[in-house]
Amino acid sequence: MKSSTTRTRSEIMGQIRAGNTTPERVLRSALWARGVRYRLHPGNLLGRPDVAIARAKVAVFVDGCFWHGCPRHYVRPRTRAEFWGEKLSSNVGRDRQQTLELEANGWRVLRFWECEVLERTADCAREILLAIRAPAPRPKPAPRLVRVVPVCDAGSVERRFLVDLRSEEIIRVEERRRTTHKVRAAEHQKMVRARARRSGSHRATVS
Numbered sequence: 070m071k072s073s074t075t076r077t078r079s080e081i082m083g084q085i086r087a088g089n090t091t092p093e094r095v096l097r098s099a100l101w102a103r104g105v106r107y108r109l110h111p112g113n114l115l116g117r118p119d120v121a122i123a124r125a126k127v128a129v130f131v132d133g134c135f136w137h138g139c140p141r142h143y144v145r146p147r148t149r150a151e152f153w154g155e156k157l158s159s160n161v162g163r164d165r166q167q168t169l170e171l172e173a174n175g176w177r178v179l180r181f182w183e184c185e186v187l188e189r190t191a192d193c194a195r196e197i198l199l200a201i202r203a204p205a206p207r208p209k210p211a212p213r214l215v216r217v218v219p220v221c222d223a224g225s226v227e228r229r230f231l232v233d234l235r236s237e238e239i240i241r242v243e244e245r246r247r248t249t250h251k252v253r254a255a256e257h258q259k260m261v262r263a264r265a266r267r268s269g270s271h272r273a274t275v276s
């Protein structure tokens with residue numbers, strides 16, 4: 070199976086820069102419907118979180134599965150291995166730095182994968198509401214892939230190295246068959262439309 074084309078990737082990049090991806094919109098509207106008021110991409114905060122609730126000092130990021138090393142959906146590109154390998158580890162390093170620095174400044178940082186947001190929107194929104202209301206619990210484990218290398222010439226088996234978001238230490242190494250199980254924007258859109266139809270005009274406002 071062919072990995073995404075360069076064009077698709079640059080389109081995705083464009084969306085990322087615009088900060089207006091489908092998962093971000095889905096999460097924002099779920100929060101809005103629950104009475105949460107927020108700022109988008111505030112320039113004064115490190116990493117410009119996708120959503121920031123200043124009063125409660127809660128910063129929310131929606132991390133793209135490919136760019137940030139989702140253990141379920143990262144697909145190792147077969148070409149330009151070195152470039153993409155470095156890209157992944159530098160993205161994960163930047164995520165860690167942003168998270169730790171914000172936390173050191175008293176912010177609660179919640180990072181969700183785009184797949185989580187699309188598959189379990191209400192759960193993600195609930196987690197954010199809890200963070201807004203409750204004093205800080207310990208952050209939950211946040212495994213992400215930092216390196217994926219082929220272990221055979223054909224590249225059909227991969228060795229995958231996982232770190233936790235908040236530490237550089239490798240927490241797990243696993244070997245498994247290459248997966249190309251990607252998150253597909255079109256499927257997401259369909260899912261979101263179906264969900265919108267099901268929920269109709271229901272609005273639960275939580276203050």
Ligand SMILES: [Zn+2]
Pocket residue numbers: 134139140141142143182183184185252
């Ligand atoms: Zn994912």
